[in-house]
Amino acid sequence: MYKIFLCFRYLTRKGIVLFPVLAVWLCVMMLIIVNSIMTGFVNRVRDAGRSLMGDVVIQSDSMAGFPYYRQLQKRLALLPQVKASTPVISGYGLFNLPEFQVNTGVQVMGVEAGSESKVSSFGSSLFWQYKAPMQAVADLRGAGFPTTRTKLLAYAQKRLLAAAKIEATRQQHYANLKPIGNHAWFASIRQHWQVIAHEDYQQAVYKENRADRDLRMVQALPNKAFSSAAALRQAMVPKAPSFTPPPQAANRYLTGADEPKNGCVIGVDLGLYKRDRFGHYHRPPGVRFSPVIITMVPVTMKATLAQPQSRRFVIVDDSRTRVYAVDSKTVYIPFHVAQKMAFMQRQDLLAGGVRPGRCSEIQVLVRHDSSENNILAARKAIAHVVHQLELLHPQMEIAGIRVRTWDQVQAEYIRAVDNERNMITFLLGLMSLVVVIVIFLIFYMLVRDKTRDIGIIKAIGGSEEGVGVIFLLYGMLISSAGAILGLCTGVSFVRNDNWIHDHILWRIFGISIWNRKIYVFSKIPDQIDPHAVMWIVIFAILAGLVGALIPAILAARQDPVEALRYE
Amino acid sequence: MNSTLTTADSTARKPMLELSNINKTFRLGPADVRVLCGAGLTVFEGEFVALVGASGSGKSTLLHIAGALESADAGSVMFRGQDLSRLSRHSRHRLRNHAFGFVFQLYHLLPELSVLENVLLPAMVCSPWYKACIRARPGKRRALELLEQLGLKDRLRHRPSQLSGGERQRVAIARALINEPSLVLADEPTGNLDPKTGQTILDVLRGLHKGSGQSILLVTHDVHIAAQADRVVTLQDGKIVDSTL
Ligand SMILES: Nc1ncnc2c1ncn2[C@@H]1O[C@H](COP(=O)(O)OP(=O)(O)O)[C@@H](O)[C@H]1O
Ligand SMILES: [Mg+2]
Numbered sequence: 001m002y003k004i005f006l007c008f009r010y011l012t013r014k015g016i017v018l019f020p021v022l023a024v025w026l027c028v029m030m031l032i033i034v035n036s037i038m039t040g041f042v043n044r045v046r047d048a049g050r051s052l053m054g055d056v057v058i059q060s061d062s063m064a065g066f067p068y069y070r071q072l073q074k075r076l077a078l079l080p081q082v083k084a085s086t087p088v089i090s091g092y093g094l095f096n097l098p099e100f101q102v103n104t105g106v107q108v109m110g111v112e113a114g115s116e117s118k119v120s121s122f123g124s125s126l127f128w129q130y131k132a133p134m135q136a137v138a139d140l141r142g143a144g145f146p147t148t149r150t151k152l153l154a155y156a157q158k159r160l161l162a163a164a165k166i167e168a169t170r171q172q173h174y175a176n177l178k179p180i181g182n183h184a185w186f187a188s189i190r191q192h193w194q195v196i197a198h199e200d201y202q203q204a205v206y207k208e209n210r211a212d213r214d215l216r217m218v219q220a221l222p223n224k225a226f227s228s229a230a231a232l233r234q235a236m237v238p239k240a241p242s243f244t245p246p247p248q249a250a251n252r253y254l255t256g257a258d259e260p261k262n263g264c265v266i267g268v269d270l271g272l273y274k275r276d277r278f279g280h281y282h283r284p285p286g287v288r289f290s291p292v293i294i295t296m297v298p299v300t301m302k303a304t305l306a307q308p309q310s311r312r313f314v315i316v317d318d319s320r321t322r323v324y325a326v327d328s329k330t331v332y333i334p335f336h337v338a339q340k341m342a343f344m345q346r347q348d349l350l351a352g353g354v355r356p357g358r359c360s361e362i363q364v365l366v367r368h369d370s371s372e373n374n375i376l377a378a379r380k381a382i383a384h385v386v387h388q389l390e391l392l393h394p395q396m397e398i399a400g401i402r403v404r405t406w407d408q409v410q411a412e413y414i415r416a417v418d419n420e421r422n423m424i425t426f427l428l429g430l431m432s433l434v435v436v437i438v439i440f441l442i443f444y445m446l447v448r449d450k451t452r453d454i455g456i457i458k459a460i461g462g463s464e465e466g467v468g469v470i471f472l473l474y475g476m477l478i479s480s481a482g483a484i485l486g487l488c489t490g491v492s493f494v495r496n497d498n499w500i501h502d503h504i505l506w507r508i509f510g511i512s513i514w515n516r517k518i519y520v521f522s523k524i525p526d527q528i529d530p531h532a533v534m535w536i537v538i539f540a541i542l543a544g545l546v547g548a549l550i551p552a553i554l555a556a557r558q559d560p561v562e563a564l565r566y567e
Numbered sequence: 568m569n570s571t572l573t574t575a576d577s578t579a580r581k582p583m584l585e586l587s588n589i590n591k592t593f594r595l596g597p598a599d600v601r602v603l604c605g606a607g608l609t610v611f612e613g614e615f616v617a618l619v620g621a622s623g624s625g626k627s628t629l630l631h632i633a634g635a636l637e638s639a640d641a642g643s644v645m646f647r648g649q650d651l652s653r654l655s656r657h658s659r660h661r662l663r664n665h666a667f668g669f670v671f672q673l674y675h676l677l678p679e680l681s682v683l684e685n686v687l688l689p690a691m692v693c694s695p696w697y698k699a700c701i702r703a704r705p706g707k708r709r710a711l712e713l714l715e716q717l718g719l720k721d722r723l724r725h726r727p728s729q730l731s732g733g734e735r736q737r738v739a740i741a742r743a744l745i746n747e748p749s750l751v752l753a754d755e756p757t758g759n760l761d762p763k764t765g766q767t768i769l770d771v772l773r774g775l776h777k778g779s780g781q782s783i784l785l786v787t788h789d790v791h792i793a794a795q796a797d798r799v800v801t802l803q804d805g806k807i808v809d810s811t812l
Contacts (some may be wrong), residue, residue, distance in 0.1 A: 002688060002691035002692045005684075005691060006677075009679045009680055009684070205592060269601065452675065455675070455690075456675045457692070459663060459669045460689040460692055461660050461661065461662075461663040461689060461693060462666060462692050463660045466660075477607070497618075560636050560637075561636050561637045564636075564671065564675065
């Protein structure tokens with residue numbers, strides 16, 4: 001059709017249309033980037049929350065928890081939907097690390113390391129027991145498989161040497177940075193270079209530490225051959241995480257024979273580790289295996305505070321769930337210890353009889369073909385089991401037990417973040433309406449500029465609708481071109497946002513928007529929501545249509561004779 | 568009927584375009600400009616008519632009314648027996664596209680289009696699919712034929728701005744002829760050209776007229792140009808006052 005043909009000609013031969021194309025392009029790109037990052041953020045928070053607590057949580061309203069949890073667990077195990085469950089004690093406490101003079105209020109979680117790891121991501125959140133070996137396996141892939149322990153050792157040694165060499169050169173480079181001129185402006189550049197050089201140096205140190213750690217891990221391996229990376233992983237990563245410190249560590253730090261040799265796991269953001277701009281944690285030597293004192297304040301059944309309970313522990317590991325609120329406030333200790341400290345253990349009463357042991361919550365993992373509905377159904381079945389047990393034990397009923405899915409537990413928080421995302425996208429979208437105005441203005445100019453052409457087209461038989469459609473189509477073509485460009489660049493920007501951020505924004509311009517020291521996620525979270533992207537593109541194309549509407553009507557109404565007289 | 572139509576020769580042929588008692592007044596605020604009052608004109612099939620008159624006498628206005636670009640205040644315009652004022656909008660568009668070919672003093676080519684594309688434009692307008700015209704043989708072949716005939720064979724890809732006035736006007740003529748109209752309406756096609764080029768353009772028009780028998784209504788104020796037409800009619804004081812053979 002001549003309309004499409006003319007549109008294309010106008011599009012390719014009129015420079016001015018580049019402006020609305022550019023405007024649409026930038027807006028679409030911006031919306032896609034913002035939406036993707038917010039979506040990524042919301043989903044990360046959701047997933048992190050889920051991996052913290054399993055699929056369904058049975059919780060008591062009372063700080064004193066609820067009894068008969070073992071019985072409940074046994075009954076839950078009979079449900080076909082339930083895969084695993086684990087009891088948790090949670091309470092408030094004080095965390096004291098005498099050697100580093102750290103004193104802070106914490107949330108104390110008493111967990112059964114083994115079963116907890118089945119239900120939540122507790123096991124895989126541990127650095128020394130899980131992440132470090134996993135990293136080591138990845139690092140040692142370079143040795144090639146199948147391999148022997150001797151070969152691995154040689155390879156790890158070589159890596160360590162190479163890393164040390166790089167570290168030395170980086171340090172040299174950092175030290176050798178010379179001033180370039182004495183103007184204040186040069187000084188700020190030099191400062192930035194220094195920061196970068198220092199960062200490079202830190203990265204090199206990090207790599208060296210890692211190589212060193214890997215070497216130690218290889219040294220601790222059994223002397224045998226490994227057929228594949230998986231086999232090596234199996235040898236390195238323990239099946240079940242534990243709180244038990246290695247004997248030498250325990251002997252070294254614990255005083256008094258009567259002290260139980262218990263370990264604890266600290267949240268990674270508790271403040272003991274430094275974090276660099278790349279999100280790497282720098283674990284100062286000495287934190288691991290240092291003794292700590294944890295004090296818990298038990299709450300009695302009558303909701304009064306009892307005598308505070310202090311115990312000594314040894315830090316055996318750190319946990320990173322990626323939820324800052326958790327990692328900055330939580331210390332994990334063995335379940336049975338926490339139970340005693342919180343006065344929730346089984347007790348023989350003076351008056352005769354037994355007070356049953358209690359826990360704060362039970363986390364349940366649902367058998368996983370877990371769609372949302374699946375989990376909801378499981379929740380119902382679990383609630384039913386709880387209810388039946390409550391009928392047997394009135395004490396349980398008093399505890400006010402609630403059964404909720406992971407989604408329900410964090411619903412309020414997630415909803416807030418989700419609303420935020422929608423609001424920001426909406427507000428930016430509203431701002432993007434400027435595009436409509438830009439298109440309107442340019443089209444208004446264009447219609448005036450093309451007045452004569454309109455007369456010609458009508459003189460050779462083009463109809464009013466035809467002329468109107470030319471401009472509408474033209475508007476749509478412009479916005480589509482902008483939208484497609486925006487889509488491509490937006491998506492590729494989102495795909496590479498971390499690289500762009502680190503290499504272009506930071507290295508060249510010294511701008512750091514995503515500070516990993518502050519944010520929980522070491523990478524900018526990004527997830528392209530195809531649905532949202534689709535709407536953004538559709539709205540952008542419609543914006544072109546709306547902007548072109550009035551000029552198109554004016555063009556359609558243009559009197560051909562007048563248009564032809566127009567000079 | 569107007570006295571201009573009472574020649575023995577013209578009654579022998581069929582009238583193609585009949586304008587009778589055309590009135591046209593432009594309202595410009597308080598002052599009305601009365602341009603045409605009772606103008607009448609008939610163009611017969613295959614006739615080459617020149618319309619002369621002083622500048623501002625309303626020649627262009629009459630031509631626009633004849634070509635259904637503008638409507639008259641009063642009077643009737645009949646084209647091959649159908650009243651233009653009674654036609655639907657759609658049929659008017661079709662008529663402008665198929666039956667009439669316009670040539671203007673200022674060429675009025677689309678600057679963004681190449682010579683070939685300009686010529687093909689009316690053919691595209693009538694075809695539902697752009698492809699059908701630009702790709703399909705008949706439209707393009709005819710455009711090439713016309714351009715070759717007009718000596719523009721090697722300027723196909725040029726833009727109008729790269730052509731001289733005479734060449735542009737020849738492109739405009741090719742565009743007017745692409746849909747094989749029955750009537751070519753030319754509004755001072757030589758007005759902007761030097762006499763020599765103007766004569767060439769006129770020769771082209773006359774050649775086409777002789778060759779394919781198209782009717783031509785040519786507006787001019789150049790007596791030499793007008794003299795080469797089959798018939799000359801003069802517009803004065805809003806009326807056709809004189810007609811020579
Ligand atoms: N749209 C218009 N509004 C007002 N006056 C017009 C308009 N079009 C033409 N005229 C007037 O009508 C008269 C005839 O114009 P025109 O037909 O162009 O004359 P010609 O072509 O013979 O030189 C002129 O006086 C002109 O000013
Ligand atoms: Mg005129």
